[in-house]
Amino acid sequence: MKQKTLATIVASLLATTAMADGKQVTIASWGGSYQEAQSKALFEPAAIATGIEVKQESYGGMSDVRLQVETGQVTLDIVASGSGSAARAGAEGLLEELDYGVIDVTDFYPTLYSKYCVGGDVFSTVFSWNPEIYGADGLSSWADFWDVEKFPGRRAYRGGVAGALEPALMADGVAPEDVYSVLGSEEGIERALDKIRELRPFIDVFWTSGAQHAQLMKDGEVDMTTGWNGRFDNAAKDGAKVTYTFNQALLDYDCFGVPKGAPNRDTAMAFLAEISKPEYQDDLPKYITYGPTNRAAYATGVIDAATAAALPSSPENAALQLPISLEWYAEWETIAAEMYQEMLTE
Missing domain, CATH: 3.40.190.10 (Periplasmic binding protein-like II)
Structure with a gap:
C-alpha cells in the first residue's frame, strides 16, 4: 500500500511538472476502432500519468510525413506506422533515430523494434x-x-x-x-x-x-x-x-516513429517510453485483439489465457504465419x- 501511494504521489508530481512546462505531443494514427483502442489503452492513460498534453489526428501514412519533412513544416511528433513503411521511411531520412536510452525495450521481443520505430502492437x-x-x-x-x-x-x-x-x-x-x-x-x-x-x-x-x-x-x-x-x-x-x-x-507489427524535425522531439521520446511500459500494453487487447510487443505485458495478470490464445503473437497462432x-x-x-x-x- 505504501509503495502504491508513493508511486501515485510521484506520478502526480511528474504530471504537475510536465503540465507546468506546457509539454505536448501531436500523435497521428489511422482512425477508426484501431485509433480508438490506442487512445483508450495507451494515449489517454499515459497523458494522465505524465501530464503531457496529447493531441490526436488521423493521417494517410508516410506520404503525409514525407510532405511535412520535405517542406520543412513538420507538425506531427509521433506517428503510427506499419513496420515496413517505417523501415523505408527511416532509410529515406524521414524519421528520427529513437533514443533507447530513454525508451526501455529490455522486455520487447527482439524483432519488434528498430532504429526508427518502436513496436506498439502485433x-x-x-x-x-x-x-x-x-x-x-x-x-x-x-x-x-x-x-x-x-x-x-x-x-x-x-x-x-x-x-x-x-x-x-x-x-x-x-x-x-x-x-x-x-x-x-x-x-x-x-x-x-x-x-x-x-x-x-x-x-x-x-x-x-x-x-x-x-x-x-x-x-x-x-x-x-x-x-x-x-x-x-x-x-x-x-x-x-x-x-x-x-x-x-x-x-506484422505496428510501431511508433518520430518524424524528422518533430517540434517536440524530446517530449515524444518520453511519451513513447511511457506507452511502451507493460502496464499500458496489457490493456490494448481489451479494445482490439492485437498482441503486445512488450513480453512483460503477459505477466501482469491482465491478459488471461483465453485472450492470449486469440492474439496473433501467441505461439500457436504465430507458428501458422509468415x-x-x-x-x-x-x-x-x-x-x-x-x-x-x-x-x-x-
Missing part, C-alpha cells in the same frame, strides 16, 4: 469471409481466396502494396518460406502482380484503410476480404458477419509500390 493480415455464406470453417488458404469457382462472391483486396504481394505468391503455390526470395527481383514482383491481375475481375473494392475493410464486411458489401485481424474482431462484436483464420496470415520481412520492405517497397499502382491503373 497484428496479422488475414483473409476473412462471411460464415453464413461459406461456413464457419470456410476458406483455409490464399489459394481458396483466389478460387472463384469453389468460392464465388464479392471480394475486396488491399489497395496498397504492403501485405498485398505475399498472399498472391502463396496463392500461386510459393511456399511461405520462399516468398521473400521470389519477391527479391522485379520478375518476382511481376509474378505476384500477374496473380492479382488474375483475380482483379472479381475484386469489387481495393480498400485503403482498416476502417474501410471492416466496414465493407459490416455492411455486407463484400463476401470476403483481406485485412487486419483486430478490425474484424471489433466488426464481429458490432454484429458483422465475419470470421477469419491465422493460417498463412502475415505476422513474418513480414522488414529488410525486403526497406529495399523493395518503393519499386513494388510503383509497379502495384501501375497495375491498378491499367
